[in-house]
Structures are given as structure tokens and as C-alpha cells.
Amino acid sequence: MKRIAACLLLTAAASAAHAASVTLPVLVPLTGFLAVEGASQRNGAILALSTPPAGVTAKYDVSDTGVSPEVAVNALERAAGDKPIAVVAPMLGTQMLAMLPVAMEQKIPLLTISGTAAITRQGNPYIFRFFPDDATTKIAQVRFALENKGVKKPAVIYQTTAYGQSGHAEIVNALKKAGIVPVYEEALDVAVKDMAPVLAKARAAGADSLIVHLHGGPSALLLKAAAASGLGLPIIAGSGLSQPSTINLLEPAELAGVCAETSSSPVSAESPAMQGFLDAYRRKFNADPDGFALAQYDGTMMALEAVAKGATTPAALTQALSSGSYAGLAMTYKSNGRGDMAHSAVIICYDGKSRIPKVVAHYTNAAAD
Amino acid sequence: MRRADAMLLLCVAAYGAYAFAAGSSYTLRVFSVAGIYALAAIGYQFIFGQAGALSLSQGVFMGVGAYASGILALRFGLGFDAALPFSVGVPVLLALAVAVPVLHLRTHYFALATLIISQMVLLVAVEWQGLTGGANGIGGIGGITILGMPIRAGWPLAATVWVCVALGAALSAWLMRGRAGHAYAVLREHPAVAGAIGLDGGRMRLAAFVLSAAFAGFAGSLYVHVIRVISPDVLGFPVMVTLLTIVMIGGRLGVAGAVAGAVLVIELPEWFRPLREYTLLVYGAILLLVVVAAPGGLVGALRLLLPDRAPPAPPALAASPALAELSGLAALSGASGLLLEIDGLARHFGGVRALGGVSLGLRAGEVLGLIGPNGSGKTTLVNCVTGLVAPDAGRVRFAGADITGLRADRVAHAGIARTFQTVALVDDMTVLDSVAIARPRTDFATARAQAMTLLDRLGVADIAQRRCGGLAYGLRRRVEIARALALQPRLLLLDEPAAGLNETEQADLSRRLRGLAADGAALLVIEHNMAFLAPLADRMACLDAGVLIAQGTPAEVQGDARVIEAYLGRPAAVSRPA
Numbered sequence: 045m046k047r048i049a050a051c052l053l054l055t056a057a058a059s060a061a062h063a064a065s066v067t068l069p070v071l072v073p074l075t076g077f078l079a080v081e082g083a084s085q086r087n088g089a090i091l092a093l094s095t096p097p098a099g100v101t102a103k104y105d106v107s108d109t110g111v112s113p114e115v116a117v118n119a120l121e122r123a124a125g126d127k128p129i130a131v132v133a134p135m136l137g138t139q140m141l142a143m144l145p146v147a148m149e150q151k152i153p154l155l156t157i158s159g160t161a162a163i164t165r166q167g168n169p170y171i172f173r174f175f176p177d178d179a180t181t182k183i184a185q186v187r188f189a190l191e192n193k194g195v196k197k198p199a200v201i202y203q204t205t206a207y208g209q210s211g212h213a214e215i216v217n218a219l220k221k222a223g224i225v226p227v228y229e230e231a232l233d234v235a236v237k238d239m240a241p242v243l244a245k246a247r248a249a250g251a252d253s254l255i256v257h258l259h260g261g262p263s264a265l266l267l268k269a270a271a272a273s274g275l276g277l278p279i280i281a282g283s284g285l286s287q288p289s290t291i292n293l294l295e296p297a298e299l300a301g302v303c304a305e306t307s308s309s310p311v312s313a314e315s316p317a318m319q320g321f322l323d324a325y326r327r328k329f330n331a332d333p334d335g336f337a338l339a340q341y342d343g344t345m346m347a348l349e350a351v352a353k354g355a356t357t358p359a360a361l362t363q364a365l366s367s368g369s370y371a372g373l374a375m376t377y378k379s380n381g382r383g384d385m386a387h388s389a390v391i392i393c394y395d396g397k398s399r400i401p402k403v404v405a406h407y408t409n410a411a412a413d
Numbered sequence: 414m415r416r417a418d419a420m421l422l423l424c425v426a427a428y429g430a431y432a433f434a435a436g437s438s439y440t441l442r443v444f445s446v447a448g449i450y451a452l453a454a455i456g457y458q459f460i461f462g463q464a465g466a467l468s469l470s471q472g473v474f475m476g477v478g479a480y481a482s483g484i485l486a487l488r489f490g491l492g493f494d495a496a497l498p499f500s501v502g503v504p505v506l507l508a509l510a511v512a513v514p515v516l517h518l519r520t521h522y523f524a525l526a527t528l529i530i531s532q533m534v535l536l537v538a539v540e541w542q543g544l545t546g547g548a549n550g551i552g553g554i555g556g557i558t559i560l561g562m563p564i565r566a567g568w569p570l571a572a573t574v575w576v577c578v579a580l581g582a583a584l585s586a587w588l589m590r591g592r593a594g595h596a597y598a599v600l601r602e603h604p605a606v607a608g609a610i611g612l613d614g615g616r617m618r619l620a621a622f623v624l625s626a627a628f629a630g631f632a633g634s635l636y637v638h639v640i641r642v643i644s645p646d647v648l649g650f651p652v653m654v655t656l657l658t659i660v661m662i663g664g665r666l667g668v669a670g671a672v673a674g675a676v677l678v679i680e681l682p683e684w685f686r687p688l689r690e691y692t693l694l695v696y697g698a699i700l701l702l703v704v705v706a707a708p709g710g711l712v713g714a715l716r717l718l719l720p721d722r723a724p725p726a727p728p729a730l731a732a733s734p735a736l737a738e739l740s741g742l743a744a745l746s747g748a749s750g751l752l753l754e755i756d757g758l759a760r761h762f763g764g765v766r767a768l769g770g771v772s773l774g775l776r777a778g779e780v781l782g783l784i785g786p787n788g789s790g791k792t793t794l795v796n797c798v799t800g801l802v803a804p805d806a807g808r809v810r811f812a813g814a815d816i817t818g819l820r821a822d823r824v825a826h827a828g829i830a831r832t833f834q835t836v837a838l839v840d841d842m843t844v845l846d847s848v849a850i851a852r853p854r855t856d857f858a859t860a861r862a863q864a865m866t867l868l869d870r871l872g873v874a875d876i877a878q879r880r881c882g883g884l885a886y887g888l889r890r891r892v893e894i895a896r897a898l899a900l901q902p903r904l905l906l907l908d909e910p911a912a913g914l915n916e917t918e919q920a921d922l923s924r925r926l927r928g929l930a931a932d933g934a935a936l937l938v939i940e941h942n943m944a945f946l947a948p949l950a951d952r953m954a955c956l957d958a959g960v961l962i963a964q965g966t967p968a969e970v971q972g973d974a975r976v977i978e979a980y981l982g983r984p985a986a987v988s989r990p991a
Contacts, residue, residue, distance in 0.1 A: 074690075075693065106689070107686065108690075108692070108693075111646070112646055112651065113640050113642055113644060113646055114446055114636075114640055115682075117442065117640060118439070118442060118443050118446070118683060121438055121439035121442045121443075122439045122683070122686065124438065124439065125437055125438075125439050137549055137550075138549065138550045138642060138644035138646055141550060141551075141552030141553075141641075141642040141644070142552070142640050142641060142642040144552060145556075145641045146566075149438075149566060150438075160549055162549060162551075162552060163552070166552055166553050204539055204540075204548060205548050206547070206548035206549040206550070206644070207548075208548065209539075209542065209547045209548045209549060210548075210549055
């Protein structure tokens with residue numbers, strides 16, 4: 045009897061060691077110009093938080109950070125009051141830059157999918173980015189353009205936003221390293237709706253292709269204009285085109301032959317595990333996931349796995365994320381010492397018959413090559 | 414300070430005490446951000462509230478201050494305090510540069526111009542990536558340091574911000590005390606009157622614009638060291654909308670309105686955060702409710718609920734200077750013997766001829782009645798003489814000096830005062846202050862004492878403490894005349910002074926005007942009421958369709974066939990059968 049009781053006590057003690065209840069608030073932009081992408085980020089995080097590893101209970105609140113740095117900082121300060129183990133932080137770079145000092149003061153790890161290069165270059169140990177930075181994705185985009193499409197005289201069309209400027213710099217840099225100077229470059233405001241003029245100018249400049257780095261909506265407008273005008277040039281787009289919400293704006297024929305870079309393409313369901321994620325996401329949110337959703341899912345799940353393994357304090361989690369690696373659905377994540385966890389990008393292409401793209405190329409550690 | 418304003422500030426202080434007592438870094442941070450917006454809103458009240466000009470560049474001035482301080486911190490290691498002269502100075506310089514092309518614009522033209530300039534600055538910030546970091550902005554800006562001492566987040570930061578707010582509020586209140594506040598009230602409510610009583614509206618608007626920019630720059634400097642990142646967001650239109658909302662909710666006037674508005678507008682979304690997706694809906698509904706229910710903002714609504722017990726007592730009449738001592742209405746004429754010489758004055762509005770070459774003269778101590786049917790050009794004539802409208806042709810000489818096209822305030826300082834067809838007084842000002850504000854080059858206490866003399870002269874000294882908004886029409890007329898007299902004019906132009914007065918009031922006014930003429934002032938009186946004008950005027954002149962058709966004694970003009978025809982029309986020719 046004594047032995048049974050001792051066994052029960054030991055079992056209970058062992059269970060207590062592995063069972064953990066953590067708070068992991070989700071602070072994402074749900075209003076403003078990043079509302080669509082922010083919703084994907086939220087959904088990815090929620091899917092992970094609602095299906096945590098065994099022994100882990102995750103409490104979370106979702107807060108809208110809008111697009112203003114001060115609202116994001118206020119949200120983080122508010123969340124800090126609940127003693128979170130980490131925070132799912134917004135994908136907007138300027139918000140992340142504002143949140144970093146607070147994370148440093150409060151010693152809270154931030155799990156984000158922001159692509160802005162600068163956020164992991166501030167020497168802050170609490171930032172963990174689960175989305176490849178612009179250097180990784182843009183190098184993949186340029187390499188694919190040069191190696192697979194034989195591009196020699198590209199036109200580069202980008203957005204005047206932070207996303208656009210950051211990506212543009214990496215594209216031009218990657219082209220320069222290959223000895224190529226764009227024959228035409230134009231920055232477009234997000235309010236520009238008529239893409240015919242920019243296409244005409246690119247063609248007049250003698251471009252043999254378009255390397256595009258626009259947000260989702262403008263990407264769709266550009267492709268519609270290109271199809272309508274019979275442009276006939278290869279188009280290698282940015283991750284804006286990989287979002288289902290963007291693809292739904294286009295007819296499959298308008299996508300024929302168009303390729304785009306992205307971190308991952310969950311709708312392509314390359315593996316059974318990815319198919320499982322796709323099905324779960326569709327069941328829960330009645331929508332298709334994009335690369336942002338999967339990246340945030342993977343990032344959140346990596347944190348929860350670390351909690352399950354005993355990293356139940358922010359400090360322990362920070363240490364675990366900094367030093368460990370995690371085989372996620374999209375890729376394997378490991379910090380480069382600055383908090384950049386994702387180092388892979390894929391190229392997807394559309395066949396003109398379906399809105400589901402095919403993954404045609406993987407690039408891992410492209411930036412380091 | 415008015416009771417309502419004090420009550421609002423007490424509420425904010427109580428909330429501040431709660432924030433400090435609660436001590437959570439979140440509560441204190443939000444309270445700090447509210448303080449920063451309060452400072453920018455106090456500045457915004459100068460141009461939008463006091464000067465009454467809807468500027469849409471206040472957000473950009475705040476952003477420019479933030480960029481100046483942030484860039485100096487990152488590139489040159491300057492702390493908050495060392496960079497402060499630049500973060501205030503750069504927006505001020507921008508305001509001065511902007512003022513030249515846009516400050517003379519009115520209403521929506523001014524708003525649009527300032528909005529365009531804001532967009533231009535935003536574009537520069539986005540495109541000048543080498544300096545500003547472009548659309549990504551720049552992170553890694555340090556917190557506030559004062560004399561090398563870092564101010565920690567939490568209560569030290571909140572206290573620092575709110576000390577700055579208190580200093581800004583005190584400075585604003587000091588700048589707008591007494592004469593300046595009343596002068597801006599006149600400029601805001603009746604811009605034409607401001608010029609007519611000698612106020613330089615252009616200079617006042619410029620001062621308000623520059624002050625707005627300075628306060629915004631100060632706020633921006635605090636902002637960048639609290640948020641610790643600069644990005645084009647701080648130059649974006651949402652910041653401007655937030656500031657506009659703050660002063661609309663809090664009140665365009667009075668620092669209490671700016672402070673309470675800022676706390677409410679910044680804190681409300683945080684208070685409603687538990688409502689999740691309904692937060693913005695509830696927030697918007699509350700703001701809409703306040704705007705609809707309290708168009709004057711919280712300050713305006715509270716001032717109605719908590720009226721001041723009694724305005725400050727007016728100076729004793731016995732202590733006021735005698736009129737002769739005050740007015741000095743010395744007769745002064747030009748070489749021709751005429752005080753006012755109008756020669757061939759012409760003015761067109763598009764295709765309409767308002768004045769077609771009118772020539773008139775007026776001697777010191779003379780009362781000239783100017784009559785004519787509606788639209789004959791009487792008011793345009795007065796507007797041309799007083800600088801409100803520039804004539805197309807002709808000359809105006811006053812006391813021998815050419816004043817043609819002179820700005821209204823300079824005409825007023827030259828010794829010409831006027832009243833308006835529709836009485837133009839500021840409803841919220843007391844009778845005494847309404848008159849005192851027109852006293853030139855005197856301290857305001859002296860001006861108020863002198864105003865009492867003038868009010869007494871017009872028989873309205875007993876209502877000196879009442880606010881103009883509640884006065885009967887006849888009393889308002891007399892207050893307006895007293896205000897005109899406060900300029901010590903040698904020529905007084907009265908536009909339908911008897912309109913709306915009963916017979917007793919007309920007789921009383923006529924007697925008082927005669928008294929002014931007897932003191933040496935020349936009076937030009939526009940009037941339709943012949944029973945009032947004929948006994949008052951020494952001479953009369955009649956305009957019709959912008960042309961002088963008759964002048965002479967009242968009897969001569971009233972009997973002139975052209976005058977009768979102008980008023981009654983040409984008799985129809987009756988044809989009789991042969």
C-alpha cells in the first residue's frame with residue numbers, strides 16, 4: 045500500500061513538473077492597412093495556442109495594435125501586467141522597433157513574423173523572428189529570376205511603404221551582386237490603382253521582366269493590368285502575391301506563369317503534416333492560410349514546445365529559443381544569434397488553371413551564400 | 414481661472430493621482446502619452462482655437478520635432494534637453510516658411526494648404542532614407558535624459574512629461590491672459606472687426622501659428638524619447654486627426670480643454686480594451702456623442718453647467734479718466750480743410766459695379782448722412798475707406814494723408830473707426846472688455862478704466878460686467894459705438910446705427926452722436942431711417958447704383974427728384990386717349 049502511495053506521489057510530482065499554464069498574449073494589427081496580414085498572424089498564433097503540446101495550457105488574449113507604434117507599445121505594457129511568458133508581436137516593423145525597448149525592460153520574449161531587417165539588428169536578446177527577413181526572401185526572388193527565368197534587364201516595381209523600401213533595397217543589392225542594373229525602377233504609393241502607366245513605362249524602358257515587391261492588393265491590380273494589356277513578360281512577385289486573399293482577387297488565367305517568393309505555401313500542402321495544418325486551419329477559420337499564418341503557427345508552437353520541455357519562465361524560454369532548434373512545418377527554425385529564426389524561402393508559381401500554386405524552388409540560407 | 418476649467422483640471426489631476434498610485438508601467442505609460450498629446454493640443458489651440466484657423470499641419474509639426482530630436486540623438490548623441498532647441502526650432506522655422514504662402518488664406522483653403530504641406534513633409538521623410546530611415550524609420554533612440562541624467566520609465570517619466578505639460582499650460586495661459594486673449598476672441602469671431610479696431614490679424618495669426626509649431630515640436634521631442642522610434646507614422650494624418658479630436662472633445666479654448674481632451678481621447682480606447690472588437694465602435698460612439706451633445710467641447714459644456722459666479726468688478730467710474738482727457742478728439746483737417754476726401758472711388762465685384770467713381774468730403778465736427786437704396790454702394794464705400802476692401806480706382810485722403818488701400822488696422826490707427834451693419838460683438842466677452850480691447854497702446858487695466866468712461870458716455874456703464882451675448886439689440890448698438898470710440902477716432906463711420914432701435918433709443922442715440930460731433934469728431938452715418946437721420950445730419954449724400962446722385966442739406970437731398978426716383982422708382986407714364 046505504501047509503495048502504491050509512493051508511486052502515486054511520484055507520478056503526481058512528475059506530472060506537476062511537466063504541466064504548465066502560461067500566458068501568451070497575441071498583439072497583432074487587426075485594423076489598418078495590415079488588417080488582412082494581421083488576421084493571418086492572429087489565426088496562426090491562435091491555432092497553435094489552442095492546440096498546445098501535452099501538459100501545456102496556454103491562456104491568451106488578442107489585442108489589436110492597429111498600425112501605430114504607440115498603440116503597440118501600450119498593448120505590450122498592458123500585456124506585461126499579466127506576466128506573460130512571451131508575446132506574439134505584430135508584423136509591422138515600426139511597431140516592433142518601438143516595442144523592443146519595452147521588451148528589454150520587461151524581459152519578455154517577442155515572437156514575431158515581421159520582415160523588417162532592422163528589428164534583429166538592435167542587439168536585443170528578446171526578439172525572435174520566425175519569418176525570413178527581406179534579405180533571405182529577396183535573394184531567393186532575384187536568384188530565381190536570374191537562374192530560372194534568365195532575367196537580364198529587369199524592371200523593379202515596389203511600394204513606398206516600409207515593406208516596399210526594405211525589400212527594394214535587398215532586390216537592388218542582390219541584382220548588383222549579379223552585375224545587373226534594373227532598366228527601370230518605380231515606387232508606387234499604396235493608393236495607386238491604375239497600373240497601366242507603370243507597365244507601359246517598364247516596357248518602354250526595354251525591360252525583359254518585372255521583379256515586383258508590392259502589397260497584396262496592388263500586386264493583384266498589377267497582374268490584372270498586365271494580363272489585360274498582354275504584357276507577356278515574366279513576373280516574379282513578392283510575398284504579397286502568396287496570400288489567398290490576394291489570389292482570390294484574380295482569375296487563374298491572370299496568374300498564368302506568374303511566380304512569387306514567400307516563406308512557405310501552406311495551401312500547396314507539400315507534405316502530409318502541411319496538409320494536416322491546412323485542414324485544421326480551414327476547419328477553425330473557414331479560410332485558407334498563407335505563409336504568415338504558418339510562420340506564426342510554427343513560431344508559437346516552438347515556444348510552446350519549449351515550455352513543455354520545462355522553459356516555464358520568460359528567461360528560460362528566451363534561453364531555449366536562443367539556443368534550440370525546431371523542426372516546424374515550413375522549415376527548421378534556429379536563431380542566428382540575433383533572433384532571426386527563419387532562413388528559408390520558397391518560390392511558388394501558378395499554372396493559369398488553378399489558384400493553388402506549386403512550390404518550384406526552395407532556398408535555404410540564401411542570404412549567407 | 415473659470416470654475417469649469419478648474420473642475421476639469423481637478424478631474425485630470427485626480428486621474429493622474431490614481432495613475433501614480435496604481436504605479437503600473439502600463440497605466441503610467443498611457444498617461445505619459447496622453448500628456449504628450451495634451452502639450453501638442455495646447456499648442457494647437459493657439460491656431461485652431463484662439464486664431465480660429467483650421468490648420469491641418471499640427472501633426473506634422475509634432476512629427477518634425479520628433480524627427481529633429483530623434484535624428485540628433487542617433488547621429489550626434491544629443492540628449493533630449495540638448496536637442497530641445499532644435500526640436501522646437503525646426504518646426505518653428507517650417508511654420509515661418511509655410512506661413513508666407515498660406516497664412517493669408519481663409520477657411521478651407523487654409524486647411525487644404527496646410528494639409529498639402531503636411532503631405533509634402535511626409536513624402537520627404539519617406540523618400541530621404543539616408544537621413545530619416547525612410548518608411549521603416551529608425552529605432553534605438555534612447556529615453557529622456559536631462560542634464561545627462563536618464564529618466565526612468567514609469568513614474569519618473571510620467572512626472573517629467575506632466576511637468577512639461579504644466580509648464581506649457583502655464584505659458585499658454587500667461588500668453589493668452591488679458592488683452593491678448595480678448596484680441597484673439599475678436600479675431601476669431603469677427604475677423605473684419607479685428608482690423609477695424611486696430612488689431613493686426615495677420616501678425617496675430619502668424620504668432621498663433623508659430624506658437625502652435627513650437628508646442629508641437631516640444632511634444633514631438635518628448636514623443637520620440639518615450640516611444641523611442643521615429644517613423645513616418647508620427648507625421649501621418651492619424652496624428653493630426655487625434656489632435657483635432659482632442660481639441661474638439663476637450664474644447665478649442667482653454668488649456669483645461671486640451672488637457673482633459675487628451676486624457677479622454679488617449680485613455681478611452683485603453684479603458685475599453687476589454688470590449689475587444691467592439692472597442693473602436695464604442696470609442697467612436699462616445700466621441701460622436703460628445704461632439705453632438707457638447708459642440709463647445711467638455712469645457713464649453715461645463716462652462717454652461719458651472720457659470721462663473723461673477724466677472725471681475727469693473728473699475729469704479731469715479732476712477733476713470735474724463736472723456737475730454739481720454740478722447741482728445743482734436744479737429745484736424747487736410748490742406749483743403751476737409752478731414753476726409755474721397756476722390757473718384759470705384760470698386761467692382763466681378764461684373765457688378767458697387768462704386769462708380771464717388772467723390773465726397775467731410776469736415777471735422779460735421780455729421781454727414783449717407784443714404785441710398787439697398788445695393789447702392791453705401792457699405793462698400795465705408796469698406797473702401799476703412800481698408801476692408803481695396804478700391805479699384807480713386808483715392809482716399811484722411812487729414813491730408815493718402816490712405817488708399819491701407820490695411821484696416823492701419824486705417825484704424827490713423828484715426829478712423831466704424832461700426833457694422835450687423836452688430837459684431839463677441840458673445841462671451843463682457844461689455845467692458847469688448848470696449849477696452851479697442852484701446853490702443855495702453856495696458857489692459859488702464860484700458861478697462863478708460864472703457865468705463867466711454868460706456869458712461871453711451872449710457873451703458875451699468876452693464877459693464879454683463880456678457881455681450883445676453884444684451885438687447887439697442888444696448889449692443891451702443892456698446893459697439895463705445896468700442897469704436899475707444900480708438901479715439903477723428904472720423905466715425907456708422908453703418909445703420911438706428912436699425913432695431915425704438916424711438917426713445919433712437920432719440921437718445923442721436924443726442925449722444927451729436928455730442929460726439931460737438932467734441933470735434935466727424936461722423937458719416939449710413940441710415941435708411943430719415944426720421945432719425947435728418948435731424949442728426951448737417952449734410953446728406955445719396956448714392957444710387959454706385960454713383961453719387963445728390964448731396965446737400967437734408968431738406969435739399971430729401972426733396973431731390975433723383976433721390977425720390979431712386980427710392981420710389983420713375984412714375985409710370987399714363988397715356989390718355991386723345
